[in-house]
Amino acid sequence: MKLVTCGLPYANGKLHIGHLRTYVPADVYVRFLRMAGEKVVFICGSDCHGTPIVVNAEKEGVKPQELVDKYHDHFQRVFKALSINFDFFGKTTENYHHERTREFVKKLAENGYIYKKEIELAYCEKCNRFLPDRYVEGICPYCKTPARGDECDQGCGRHLEPGEILDPKCKICGSKAVFRKQTHYFFNLSAFQEFLREYLSKLSGTENALNYAREWVGNLRDWCITRNLEWGVRFPLDESLVLYVWVDAPIGYISFTERATDEWKKIWLEGKAEIVHFIGLDIAYHHCIFWPAMLKGANYSLPSAIVASGMVKIEGKTFSKSRGYVVWVEDEYLKSGFNPDYLRYYIVNYTSHDKDLNFSWDVFRDKVNNEVIATLGNFLFRILSFAWKNFGKVQMEVDGEILAEIEKAKDKILNSIRKWEFKTASDAVMELASFGNVYFQNSKAWELLKSDRARAMKAVANCLQIAKALVILCYPIMPKSMEKVAEAMGLKLSSCSLDDVLKVDEVVELKKPELPFKKIESEDIEPLKRVLLSRFSGRTSSEVTLEDFKKLDLRVGKVVSAERVEGSKKLMKLLVDIGEENRQIVAGIAENYSPEELNGKLVVVLANLKPARLMGVESRGMILAADVDGKPVLLVPDREVKPGERIK
RNA sequence: GCCGAGGUAGCCUAGCUGGUUGGGGCGGCAGACUCAUAAUCUGCAGGUCGCGGGUUCAAAUCCCGCCCUCGGCACCA
Numbered sequence: 001m002k003l004v005t006c007g008l009p010y011a012n013g014k015l016h017i018g019h020l021r022t023y024v025p026a027d028v029y030v031r032f033l034r035m036a037g038e039k040v041v042f043i044c045g046s047d048c049h050g051t052p053i054v055v056n057a058e059k060e061g062v063k064p065q066e067l068v069d070k071y072h073d074h075f076q077r078v079f080k081a082l083s084i085n086f087d088f089f090g091k092t093t094e095n096y097h098h099e100r101t102r103e104f105v106k107k108l109a110e111n112g113y114i115y116k117k118e119i120e121l122a123y124c125e126k127c128n129r130f131l132p133d134r135y136v137e138g139i140c141p142y143c144k145t146p147a148r149g150d151e152c153d154q155g156c157g158r159h160l161e162p163g164e165i166l167d168p169k170c171k172i173c174g175s176k177a178v179f180r181k182q183t184h185y186f187f188n189l190s191a192f193q194e195f196l197r198e199y200l201s202k203l204s205g206t207e208n209a210l211n212y213a214r215e216w217v218g219n220l221r222d223w224c225i226t227r228n229l230e231w232g233v234r235f236p237l238d239e240s241l242v243l244y245v246w247v248d249a250p251i252g253y254i255s256f257t258e259r260a261t262d263e264w265k266k267i268w269l270e271g272k273a274e275i276v277h278f279i280g281l282d283i284a285y286h287h288c289i290f291w292p293a294m295l296k297g298a299n300y301s302l303p304s305a306i307v308a309s310g311m312v313k314i315e316g317k318t319f320s321k322s323r324g325y326v327v328w329v330e331d332e333y334l335k336s337g338f339n340p341d342y343l344r345y346y347i348v349n350y351t352s353h354d355k356d357l358n359f360s361w362d363v364f365r366d367k368v369n370n371e372v373i374a375t376l377g378n379f380l381f382r383i384l385s386f387a388w389k390n391f392g393k394v395q396m397e398v399d400g401e402i403l404a405e406i407e408k409a410k411d412k413i414l415n416s417i418r419k420w421e422f423k424t425a426s427d428a429v430m431e432l433a434s435f436g437n438v439y440f441q442n443s444k445a446w447e448l449l450k451s452d453r454a455r456a457m458k459a460v461a462n463c464l465q466i467a468k469a470l471v472i473l474c475y476p477i478m479p480k481s482m483e484k485v486a487e488a489m490g491l492k493l494s495s496c497s498l499d500d501v502l503k504v505d506e507v508v509e510l511k512k513p514e515l516p517f518k519k520i521e522s523e524d525i526e527p528l529k530r531v532l533l534s535r536f537s538g539r540t541s542s543e544v545t546l547e548d549f550k551k552l553d554l555r556v557g558k559v560v561s562a563e564r565v566e567g568s569k570k571l572m573k574l575l576v577d578i579g580e581e582n583r584q585i586v587a588g589i590a591e592n593y594s595p596e597e598l599n600g601k602l603v604v605v606l607a608n609l610k611p612a613r614l615m616g617v618e619s620r621g622m623i624l625a626a627d628v629d630g631k632p633v634l635l636v637p638d639r640e641v642k643p644g645e646r647i648k
Numbered sequence: 649g650c651c652g653a654g655g656u657a658g659c660c661u662a663g664c665u666g667g668u669u670g671g672g673g674c675g676g677c678a679g680a681c682u683c684a685u686a687a688u689c690u691g692c693a694g695g696u697c698g699c700g701g702g703u704u705c706a707a708a709u710c711c712c713g714c715c716c717u718c719g720g721c722a723c724c725a
Binding site for chain 1: 650651654673675685688720723725
């Protein structure tokens with residue numbers, strides 16, 4: 001028995017193609033294994049707790065539960081449309097999940113892995129509450145950059161434990177926060193170092209995740225697992241606290257399994273099943289470090305494989321919701337009326353599972369038209385309609401070499417799937433379709449029809465066997481489309497196994513076949529490309545008034561001196577003559593400009609930008625530059641201009 | 649900075665436990681065919697396998713150095 005899970009989607013936003021990179025291959029994996037006769041439980045669910053959901057709900061003026069329910073419904077709708085069929089899709093706000101989580105945490109405590117510690121936490125006296133996680137802004141104690149309460153998100157990127165941040169301010173009201181002592185609870189992660197090292201050396205999965213984890217395991221710190229928040233699972237040892245969202249979320253794998261099957265104990269307590277987690281690389285840390293340690297500490301079974309998908313790029317650009325490099329599954333893909341199977345194929349076939357996948361509408365159109373339709377769809381349709389038109393019923397007599405070819409494809413596909421090599425598997429399907437096309441072409445059945453009907457029928461029988469194999473082998477990848485084709489040849493796919501590809505029926509009776517796929521015309525993707533382009537160019541949707549613009553003190557400046565900021569690869573410290581003074585400005589251009597070439601250069605300066613400290617260096621202003629694929633290109637005046645001239 | 653992945657024809661990509669002429673796909677060009685959604689089939693053109701050394705009878709494949717790209721560096725999807 002196998003349990004297959006997918007990383008839980010976080011219920012504060014809609015699904016985009018990046019999410020599908022995990023869910024589609026997992027679904028394909030499960031479908032193949034089932035057709036190979038394996039018993040598989042496949043579960044997932046919405047991750048509903050945590051600060052961002054509370055903040056977003058506040059912003060939208062709804063209760064967290066309403067927000068969560070909205071996205072939960074959205075997830076289920078999209079998964080259904082894409083034929084991603086979980087046995088159970090749960091929600092971490094449900095009672096059963098809270099109960100399982102509390103039981104789990106109690107067990108951790110009983111086993112001595114939770115301890116309490118007094119820490120200094122930021123408290124806002126105006127809002128009258130402690131400021132957890134992202135409610136607090138301040139300065140990173142390591143690199144002195146402005147940072148969020150839980151992470152130095154602009155500077156060194158370090159994780160900040162609660163209370164570590166310097167000069168904290170309340171993000172809600174902006175007032176200065178004070179430190180107050182507060183008792184919180186920690187998970188003794190460092191006690192698991194040796195266990196994890198050993199465990200990770202045996203853990204199966206994709207190399208990308210395992211390599212990271214092996215690096216991380218050398219530097220483990222205990223983990224604060226409670227928060228001052230109302231929204232979440234109550235911490236059993238102190239009901240005034242709530243568990244950190246990353247504690248309860250993975251426990252969803254257990255609580256959802258409980259709902260999916262009454263054999264859950266075999267899986268999670270008795271170690272009688274393989275547990276395979278499909279995740280995005282971004283959450284490898286949680287699944288390779290925190291999660292096994294938690295399971296070990298609470299006497300549960302351990303995962304046998306972590307399968308991490310690579311990143312998704314959009315039109316060659318690094319995926320970024322804020323920059324607009326994103327494709328929304330429901331609003332953009334599905335609403336445009338494309339066959340969901342096309343997207344499944346694209347995701348599975350573009351490249352290896354652990355490499356970056358580039359989503360481009362042009363490539364999408366080409367892959368669908370050339371591979372799915374011209375190679376696979378065309379073979380299926382040409383042979384089915386040829387057989388139907390000329391014979392109606394076909395006496396099945398299949399050559400050994402045809403069966404051998406089919407068996408070769410089947411073996412290659414199944415072996416690849418077991419190794420999470422979805423591209424190799426789907427390529428093998430296309431190769432078999434291509435083989436079918438060559439075979440039929442060479443048979444010249446349409447000529448034989450006039451001279452030797454019996455031989456023509458033999459050729460058709462061989463092709464029908466190939467078609468049957470294709471429909472079965474492709475079913476896990478493009479289920480809806482294959483069901484349609486199978487119907488025309490009287491095949492019930494839902495009850496087929498992979499071995500059926502080699503079973504030869506006595507007679508095949510054809511129905512009139514329909515075109516299995518609709519081509520993608522360039523006009524179909526033009527609007528989608530335009531949507532992306534308009535977002536790429538970074539246009540802000542709201543208009544500004546001239547008054548708004550006048551608030552900006554833009555002027556020409558002349559670089560007086562430039563030097564790199566020590567310890568930083570991006571930052572350059574500049575002294576810029578802006579007319580009445582020489583201004584110190586820190587700019588992130590050191591990777592693309594040298595101090596020498598900057599010296600004496602005329603630049604455009606935003607002079608009244610709120611001062612900031614970057615890497616401990618004060619910056620009062622900003623140098624304007626074009627963002628060309630993430631690299632700055634400085635804006636310079638067309639002619640020699642006096643420093644200080646206003647820009648209108 | 650440290651760590652990881654990668655640099656193969658216009659584009660994508662296989663090969664990388666060293667060994668017959670570096671495979672495949674897209675795009676391009678030329679034919680063939682008409683059962684098929686101008687689909688299919690055959691053939692052709694196109695490569696200093698990032699750069700420089702080294703090991704070897706033999707290197708895209710192993711070793712060393714360098715350059716470039718992308719990603720990770722703990723709660724950001």
